[in-house]
Amino acid sequence: MFRGGVTESMKTQRKVTDSAPCITLSPTERATMFRVQVLTKKKQLGHTVYLDRRGAAKKPRKYFPELREQIRTQIEQFPVEENRYGRNKSEKKYLSPDLNMNRLYIAFKKKYPQTIATYRCFYDVFKKDFPNLRFARPRSDTCSTCDLYQNKMRCSADPIEKAQIRSSSKKSRSC
Structure with a gap:
């Protein structure tokens, strides 16, 4: 019978509990630990733990x-x-x-x-x-002025005339 004093067995119990680390978890940590336990159990039983829904078919947009x-x-x-x-x-x-x-x-x-x-x-x-x-794609990639000067250059055989055409084309180019 216990009469208010501390017995030897109580002292040893207290020492054991005092030396053990005291773990306190916040509610979110407890919830996380619970989730991890549930997932590991499901994994051990062979159940699907996570469904990857990336790239799933999207619903088509509806318009009036x-x-x-x-x-x-x-x-x-x-x-x-x-x-x-x-x-x-x-x-x-x-x-x-x-x-x-x-x-x-x-x-x-x-x-x-x-x-x-x-x-x-x-x-x-x-x-x-x-x-x-x-x-449709554009029918031509150059402007008509550039085409005109290009044709004049092709038809001309005189180097002096080609130089004049080249200088006038550089002055009047808008493109």
């Missing part, structure tokens, strides 16, 4: 049908050319080389200033509804 129709009618108003080479082989159609996606979108916003269509929406409708529509 009225908005989609506005964009379609705007794009259809522009003149379309057939492929210059191999018309039988390709179904592709080409818009003017002066146009690009940004210019089409700006024209659309000028015609429908109150619309909520973004550039991304316009681009998506263009790519999805007109898969065979492209922008």
Whole structure:
């Protein structure tokens, strides 16, 4: 029976507990430790521990049908050319080389200033509804003035005349 004093067994118990390190964990550390324990158990049992969802298929964007129709009618108003080479082989159609996606979108916003269509929406409708529509490349890479001077240089046989053409072309070049 215990009468208020400290027994020998209590002293040894106290010494053991005093010498043992006291580990206190914060709630987040305890939760982390619990998660690690659960994951290791699942791994040992052969369960899937982590699903990698990177690159998963994204949901397609949905646009209002009225908005989609506005964009379609705007794009259809522009003149379309057939492929210059191999018309039988390709179904592709080409818009003017002066146009690009940004210019089409700006024209659309000028015609429908109150619309909520973004550039991304316009681009998506263009790519999805007109898969065979492209922008034509410029037909020539040089200006007409440069072409004129180049032809004069080819036709001239006199070195003095070539030098005069060369100097006048450098002075009058705008490109």
